[in-house]
Amino acid sequence: MFEQLGLIGCGLMGGSFALALKRAGLVKRVVGYSKSPSTTSQARQLGVIDVEAPSALLAVAGADIVLLAVPVSATEATFKSIKHLITPQTLVMDVGSTKRDVVDAARRALREQVGSFVPAHPITGKEVSGVEHADPDLYIGKHVILTPIERTMPRQIQQATEVWTALGCNVVQMTPESHDAAFAAVSHLPHLIAFAMMQSLLTQPNGAEYLRLAGPGFRDFTRIAASDPHMWRDILVANREELLTQTQHFRRALEHLEQLIDRQDGDALEDLIAQASDARADWRMVSFKPQK
Ligand SMILES: NC(=O)c1ccc[n+]([C@@H]2O[C@H](COP(=O)([O-])OP(=O)(O)OC[C@H]3O[C@@H](n4cnc5c(N)ncnc54)[C@H](O)[C@@H]3O)[C@@H](O)[C@H]2O)c1
Numbered sequence: 702m703f704e705q706l707g708l709i710g711c712g713l714m715g716g717s718f719a720l721a722l723k724r725a726g727l728v729k730r731v732v733g734y735s736k737s738p739s740t741t742s743q744a745r746q747l748g749v750i751d752v753e754a755p756s757a758l759l760a761v762a763g764a765d766i767v768l769l770a771v772p773v774s775a776t777e778a779t780f781k782s783i784k785h786l787i788t789p790q791t792l793v794m795d796v797g798s799t800k801r802d803v804v805d806a807a808r809r810a811l812r813e814q815v816g817s818f819v820p821a822h823p824i825t826g827k828e829v830s831g832v833e834h835a836d837p838d839l840y841i842g843k844h845v846i847l848t849p850i851e852r853t854m855p856r857q858i859q860q861a862t863e864v865w866t867a868l869g870c871n872v873v874q875m876t877p878e879s880h881d882a883a884f885a886a887v888s889h890l891p892h893l894i895a896f897a898m899m900q901s902l903l904t905q906p907n908g909a910e911y912l913r914l915a916g917p918g919f920r921d922f923t924r925i926a927a928s929d930p931h932m933w934r935d936i937l938v939a940n941r942e943e944l945l946t947q948t949q950h951f952r953r954a955l956e957h958l959e960q961l962i963d964r965q966d967g968d969a970l971e972d973l974i975a976q977a978s979d980a981r982a983d984w985r986m987v988s989f990k991p992q993k
Pocket residue numbers: 709710711712713714715734735736737740770771772773775779796797798799822823824825826827828829830831832929932936
């Protein structure tokens with residue numbers, strides 16, 4: 702049981718964590734801070750946090766568990782502002798979608814306190830952002846990836862594992878590098894393609910008219926294009942090397958399909974579609990029965 706969660710970033714992910722932690726009876730008090738005071742106030746009105754803090758530092762004062770749930774580009778400045786209150790007893794985590802940049806920021810900003818920080822990425826979310834969408838069930842049955850570094854303290858890794866497990870997650874450990882390579886392929890590229898799909902319609906003469914006619918296939922394919930621009934700007938730039946490797950793979954696959962269409966090579970086209978269709982039909986998002 703923790704005494705106080707210091708929550709920095711009272712939005713979808715942070716708010717969901719606070720609600721889930723409270724519901725599990727794992728924390729006595731949540732003190733929250735968001736950049737905009739109206740968001741912090743809304744978080745308190747919704748019962749997501751108990752106390753509004755006027756700064757990240759004051760949210761962390763007295764906290765034995767700290768969660769950063771801010772866009773990844775805000776990580777380093779946030780760490781710098783709270784560093785003085787981090788002790789070897791504090792558990793500090795984030796929920797950022799990229800890990801190499803977050804770990805580098807933590808090394809630079811936290812220095813000798815970096816051992817208290819366990820980088821974390823829950824593989825769940827929504828295309829809507831903001832505390833009004835916070836959901837205590839968000840983490841149930843999902844993976845959470847921890848990417849500890851050599852200086853991360855075993856006690857904090859153990860605590861982080863216990864916390865996420867108690868919230869219903871399956872905890873997986875990876876290096877920050879292998880995390881960023883994998884999620885460039887299965888999360889960052891799909892978002893980029895969804896944004897490009899929308900852009901291609903917005904920039905062609907009859908795009909608006911076509912959009913009005915679109916049906917469920919288009920809806921399912923583009924759901925994630927409605928995601929938060931600031932959050933995704935940060936992710937795409939932070940993981941640019943791995944992402945640009947994935948765009949090359951994608952470009953090659955697309956060019957191959959284009960050539961087959963141009964040549965009207967129906968048999969080869971059908972073979973490729975069959976491979977994709979079988980792979981997608983066999984794929985299931987891994988979901989876990991939470992441990993009691
Ligand atoms: N949305 C998803 O599906 C999803 C999934 C997994 C991980 N993530 C990661 O979670 C993090 C938060 O995303 P979210 O979806 O909760 O976004 P959100 O917009 O719902 O919440 C972010 C909150 O952080 C606040 N904020 C922004 N800059 C800040 C700063 N410098 N200091 C304090 N507060 C600040 C915002 O005001 C907002 O309240 C991001 O790093 C994102 O990569 C998101």
